Amino acid sequence: MKTINKLGIGAALVGLTLASCTKGFEDLNQSPKVSPTTSPEMMLTLPGKAIVDRDFMWFYDCYQYQMQWMQYGVPAPGTSLGRLFSPENTNDFYNAFYKNIGPNLVDIDSTISKMPEATRANLAEIVAIAKVMKVYSAWRVSDANGSIPYTKAFGARYNGTLTPEYDSQENLFDVWEADLKAALASFNAKLPNQLKASGYDIFYNGDATKWAKAANVLRLKLAMRLMKRNPQKATAIAQDVMTNAAGLFTSNADEWNFVSNPNSFARSGNWNMANSPLVGSKGIIDYMVANNDPRLPLFYEKNGYTKAAFDSLVAGGVLAPGSVYPNQQFVGAPASPDKRKDPAYAGFFAVRNYSMTFNGKTVARAIDTVSYVQHRLFNSEAEGRIAGVYTQPILTYAEQCFMIAELSVRGIISGQDAATWYNKGIRASVGAYNDMGRLATIQDYTPVNNADIDAYIAGANVALTGNQTSDLEKIDIQIFLNHFKSPWEAWGSWKRTGYPKAGGILNLEPMVSNGATMTLPRRWALPRPTVAEQQPNWQNAISDMQKTGEYGDMNDYTGRVWWDMK
Template identity: 50%
Template sequence: MNTKHKIGIGVLAMATFASACTKDFAEHNTDPEVAPTLPPEYMITTSQKAMVDRDFEWFYDNYQYLMRWMQFTVAYPDGNTAGMYGPQNVNGYYNAFYTTIGRNLVEIEKMINEMPEENRGVYRNLVAIAKVHKVFAAFRVTDVNGSIPYSEALSARENANFTPVYDNQEKLFAQFDAELKAAVADLLQPAEGQVTYKGYDIFYDGDAAKWVKAANVLRLKIAMRLIKRNPEKVAEVAAEVLASPAGLFTSNADEWKFVSGGGDKFANGGNWNAQGSASRAGKNLIDFLQDNADPRLALFFKKNEMTQANFNRLKNGGAFPPTAVYNPDQYVGVPSSPDAVNEPATRALFGTKTYGITENGQSVSVNVDTLSQFQNRLFDLNADGGAAGRYTQPMLTYAEMCFMLSELAVRGIVAENAQVWYENGIKASIAAYDAMGAAANIVDYAAVAPEAVTAYLAQPEIAFTGTQEEQLEKIGVQNFLNHFKSPWEAWGSWKRTGYPKAGGILPLEAVRIDGAVPEIPRRWELPVPHTSNMSNYTNAISEMQAGGEYGSPNQLTGRVWWDKK
């Protein structure tokens, strides 16, 4: 990263981060955002930073809710609470799209369009790459909100339209696909003479060949949301991306991800710290990983503190009877149900255990955590001693692409080898988490041995065997696991595929609150706009409700358009 890049980030940050809430489109589309002489290639970095530097969202959306809803983790030390079904301070990506992400991306295109015609051609790739970012971010927003302002929302400074319409998902997905298809076409043209984002692009360093692959994979990902609504469109997009001369990802080296620098203090303390909100392993997940010898077990979770040495100390001090035998299983999770902390059969699992022992003639209290924590350093580089490390945030992964193609093959939509893509996806996911663990310097990191991967693929609940439904479940579970580091994607995968499920190979626990079993939420509440745009908002809510599955505006168990029963 060169000096100009760092200066560019500073200039943009001072202007962009002054914005806060997106509810008033007039305010946020008239404030000056960038220096008038700033070259377009400088402007990508702030949008990219806003896509990954999201500690507030990690704390509230992910630690507080999604990782618990998806039963990855459980709050500590008091277990999950009923409050996880009434989210507060969530859905921050919605606001970010209209302030720090989307506006700069459309500004890039606007600045280039205002150049003399003879100067625009060299910026073709810049515009295309900015569009890929814009679609990616807008897709994340609509995926959990439903109808959103898009077609009219980001150009108010040009046309003074401060009351943008809300586009429904059927229209949005068509527009996303058209924009990505156009971006692919532009990026496939000869790159000679093109201005690049090299030095400013924190993902691919301006490599157009990588961005065009990412655009194709993103087309496929968005199309997969249409499985229940428009399978013909899914088949059309799948055929086009498979035949595209740009190609798709061919390995983890191609995938869209962010990896921090070694000494830049990214993801370091503060809201990156789960602070007990979601830090102990969910029982069903850790049992599944352990029962199947999943190589990601030690990459996702740490062993508990009941080592042989601690056991011996406690036994010798009188905390355990003389007949007690050490249990070497140090991967222990707890149920996700809020009720579990009060139920006699599971109450003793929660919290750090305090043992009174006699040691050297003195009474001593010893605390030993008998639960497995997640690998904190995957999420917060200040954790576990704050050693040097690199933070990784996947955006679009090769493993997910493999699982999508495997699923499409099982469904008969593409003529591909479902087993090969499935196994490639598992291998890619394990390799990706192995790399993440090494980069983050997680506790007790040990490189995954190739024979462990081979053995895993042969496990009965992992091997690609069974009926079509059983194969779809295995694909769905593996795709879900692959999103451990992107809980919002795990949520989306669960909603789309239905896996994991109750009674399945990775059983989804029936969560209980005061004896009742609530539904898992399926969307966020669409933010209420400024009063000047209430008419468009009301129309959007009414249109979504007309489909019969959306429910009331604050009914989080309702479904957006793509999430059809």
Template identity: 35%
Template sequence: MKLLYKKIVLGFAFAGIVATGCSDQDYVDANTNPDILTEVPPENQFLSAVNSLESQDFEAYYDLYRRIMPWMQYVTPVNGNGANFTKNIDNFSQRYGRLYTGIGDALVDMEKLVEKMPEADQAKYVYMLRIERILKAYYAFYVSDIYGSIPYTEAWQARYGGTMTPVYDDQQSLFAKLDGEIKEAITTLKTTQTTPQTGLGNFDPYYKGDVTSWIKAGNALRLRMAMRLLKRDQSKAQTIINEVLSNESDLMQSNDEGWVFKGASGFTGGGNWNPDGLYATKPLVDFMWNNGDPRLDAFFSPNGYSQTNINALIATGDLPGGTTAPARRYLGSFTSPDDSKAAANAKYYTARTAKVNGADIRVDTLSLIQRRLFQPAFDEGSGVGTGVSYLPVITYAEFCFMRAELAARGLTGDDAETFYNAGVTASIEWYNEVAVDSKLSDYTALTGSQISDYLSQTGIAYDPSIGLDQIASQSFLNFFKQPAEGWALWKRTGMPNTTTVLALTDMKSSGVSLAIPRRAPLPLPSETSANYVNQKAAYDAMAKDAGFGAGPSDAFGRVWWDEQ
């Protein structure tokens, strides 16, 4: 796949996208007047939607770096987690609004542009519209995944004669509808058309419009949705699983077929993408170090105690002469607030300052995350990075781990060990590719027998008696760049936890174990809202589920699929 360079696209009329700062009248006009939709090629709208989907820097800043990643013990802030950090849900979540302004509206406009064409021309866009529907279904699923009921069936229709007050689709109905749309799209993409098709080409940053790749991506998405259904409707999940796995030629077979966005370093170059100050965690670092995980230096940086920095500290009398760099320079932060504030652990959070080549260098005992893994343009002091930005949707490794889990649960005829090994291998190789292309510092590229050596380690080598545990633990590691999916995995399986192969910490504040949020807090319905009646009806229906929580704003409650 070629790289997509984020830029201001002059001449592309991204019609239907309501920009921040537009007046209320602009918004009303854009949603009621179909003539505002300029005559532009439909594929422009697809690129617009992808750009909107992948450029969510507020989601990175608020949802991932400061909420989900600390909750899931992927990272901590510089001084460890605060006493009530799991209750901090300000500005969470950012994904909801983007569905209606930026993604869904652009993709609906894309369909309407085709509908306005002569019938003979419409026949050229059969495949393109099915690819569009897979993308729209993905993002609607992504939003509902943590919100529950959302407007979908009646959404985006106001300027085409539809309602300005759409009803909410409940999650059970929505998941079924989305699965049906993806299934129909895949079936159509597999059906030869009598009219030559217009391809998306470079307007598709994921697959350049390759139909076979989109068939595989659609099936992977159906399987991910089926995994969510295992807790609530295993019969429906089993039907989807059987359909998806019925033809191996329609399934991902390698990392090259993963659903991944690649952009230039500048695509994630803004300040909200900046991951500085996020520290590795003790549970992950200890597990990866103790087992010789080849991904360790792709995830985390060595701490500040290089020999160069040590020599500088010796020169200023901060360290005794003869001090040498430690054999282990990967150390993680305590994730429990009580542990990080304990007097005995203060030494880990006390940094020194070394004077190196006339510059003050912060020397930390703890490891930072590999910042260029999340922002390749990050300036580490030697200049702005120039690597590739990788933003995965569904990787081949995830697909393998799903198949491994289903096999371990006895829901398929697959061999769990085969797909577990394939998943671990794919994950290590994928992170190696990302690390090299993102130009990470202090990274040693994968060589020789590292993967086979890792897979032979006790606790890593597949053991059917703890197979589900191992699969979940490795899947969790694979989601390091997709922490929202790591969060979903934890909610879905209860793993990893304090007793799994990858053991997380019982995070305590003043001796009390902290609960972890499970869904997005919902905004309270306002009677002045035009859609108040439908919103309240949706909330009332969700509240009938015992797991919904104390009210709409209760982030510790559950959505429909996340059954207790």
């Protein structure tokens, strides 16, 4: 995996300042502070940084909510659940899009449009890269918010409206498809004398060929979101993607991700999961243990029950004489809130501090019963060691493979063998997490070997059999597991597919709180503008989304945005 310097980008910041705005868009009418001598390729750095440098989002959206809703993690023994079903301080990417990402990408278009025609011709790929980044970022915002200002959102900076209307999500899918096809046309044209963004593009280092593939994969992802609402359009896009000249990812080396330099990113502060420690859930760890998933030690740490520790507990009288070592150091805790108070699960949630007598001496022992999430995947300097390398997947080769497998099983595309793509996806996912764990120097890192991957793929709960229902569940479980490092994606995948599910191949445990089975949240509340003049547009957007009957009250987190059809 290629490492691009994330923080050594001072040259790219010359002449630039971060654009600012509020939820009312009132600051977007201020002239952008872009030096007339700034080269457009330099302007890609700031929005790229804003996409991944989101520690507030990780602390709240991810650690507190999405990872717990999706049961990647459960609050560790001795900690509280917090406001699990009443989210607060969330939706950080919405603010990032309107403050930092969108304005800076629009500035690129505006700067280039003022240049001589001959110069503009040499910047077609820069414009296309900015377009792909903008579509991706807007989609991320809309995916969990629904209608958002987009087509006119940033015009105020250039004498446009200060009160942009909200585009419906249905319309946005058409706009995004058109924008991505326009970007692909620029990439596929292979125009001569193109100015490269080497050194300023923190994702692909200016490689237009890889950006073109990413644009195509993003189109495929958008098509999957349309599958319930507009299956005809989803089919048309998917089929067009498969024949587009740009092609698709061919390996993990093509995927859109961010890889930091060592010791330079995601260091402590809000990145630090130790402030709200999570352990693995029983449902996911039980699945991974039972099926020998090679990603298990890459996702979770072993608990403290080594054979030596177990024997000492038996010798010290904490465990009964003759107790048999379980030979399993991966143990998950129940995810349901009420099970934290259930005596049958007390062993999972008690803080395991022991006082025992051994060889005539009383000693204190503390042993973790459950397996913690691999902290260094999320906080590069966790565990008090020198910071490692941080990786953030954005669009992955593994997910692309799984999407093609699913489309094949559904009969939406032809000429593609589902099992072949599915198996490629598993290998790619395991390989990607193996690289992430190695670069992050996670606890007890051991390279994954191909024999383990082969055995996993051949397992009864993993291998495709030709039964459409079970094959779709297996594919969608693999999509879900692959999104471990991007919990917002896992949330979206679960909403789209319904997998994992309660009682399924991978059990998503029903969440029961105070005796009531809770409905998991499915969206954020669309932020209310702070400027009075913009509030009618916001209210119109809410009213429009409520017409489907699935959106619910504006603050109902269990409501559904347009694409998330029942």
